[in-house]
Amino acid sequence: MGKNPDDYNERAGSAQTRRRGAELEQAILDAAWEQLIAEGYEHFTIDTVAARARTSKPVLYRRWKTRDDLLRATVRHIGAASAPSIPDTGTLRGDLLALLANANSTTRNPVAALVSSMLGSYYNQTGPTPAELREAFLSQRGSAVEQVVNRAVERGEVDQARLTPRIIALPFDLFRNEMMMTLKPVPDHVLRQIVDDIFIPLVTTQRAQWA
Incomplete structure (x- = not known):
């Protein structure tokens, strides 16, 4: 059987982290929000978000082609999670x-x-x-x-x-x-x-x- 390429790219420290699908995407978007709030839009990049999420850039690029695509997805994610x-x-x-x-x-x-x-x-x-x-x-x-x-x-x-x-x-x-x-x-x-x-x-x- 073929293996999910995310498995090869996703690492947490020295140990490989087996997050897939919705769980992986939520972890990335949570990390993206933390990056945006901590360092602002100027330092909100695919590189910095990947580092904060402890994954690789290809994992992000397979989901979002640009920084602005990731930004919009992050804002939608937080908006849905914080509904009053x-x-x-x-x-x-x-x-x-x-x-x-x-x-x-x-x-x-x-x-x-x-x-x-x-x-x-x-x-x-x-x-x-x-x-x-x-x-x-x-x-x-x-x-x-x-x-x-x-x-x-x-x-x-x-x-x-x-x-x-x-x-x-x-x-x-x-x-x-x-x-x-x-x-x-x-x-x-x-x-x-x-x-x-x-x-x-x-x-x-x-x-x-x-x-």
């Missing part, structure tokens, strides 16, 4: 604040980590745009805020005629802007302003009075 639980507080305001607080409380939020790793060298490199990477990040899990808004429509909290893709995306667009400007957690009062002063008035016919 969808809150159900009973109100649109409660759900949105819970989503934003969850994103804000993670010490190394994957999106924040990605932005930090790219900022240092991204604009001196040729690579995918931040918008393309965000699309890859969300591709395997969908939009949590869209699910929350759809549920609010079913409860009668939201005027569906006021919804557009841009408006639905607005809370997290504003959140990401705040986060990118400081690379720090967004203050709670800013999260409340995003929800209470900006988003809810846009999507309801009459602003609710909160107790």
Whole structure:
């Protein structure tokens, strides 16, 4: 029987490591994420990822032809693995604040980590745009805020005629802007302003009075 060529190329230290198929690919993508966060986009290469994953360059090249192919696969992998639980507080305001607080409380939020790793060298490199990477990040899990808004429509909290893709995306667009400007957690009062002063008035016919 023929042997998997990965068996000949994959080594961990001095001992051969028998990782194959999905297990091997996950190990490589986990190592790729660690490399991206540790050393940034400038040092995110097939060579450095192969070394961190303790495998060989041909193993990676059989799966991803270029560094950018590997980068997109890595972002998709981490996006799928870090999908948030969808809150159900009973109100649109409660759900949105819970989503934003969850994103804000993670010490190394994957999106924040990605932005930090790219900022240092991204604009001196040729690579995918931040918008393309965000699309890859969300591709395997969908939009949590869209699910929350759809549920609010079913409860009668939201005027569906006021919804557009841009408006639905607005809370997290504003959140990401705040986060990118400081690379720090967004203050709670800013999260409340995003929800209470900006988003809810846009999507309801009459602003609710909160107790």
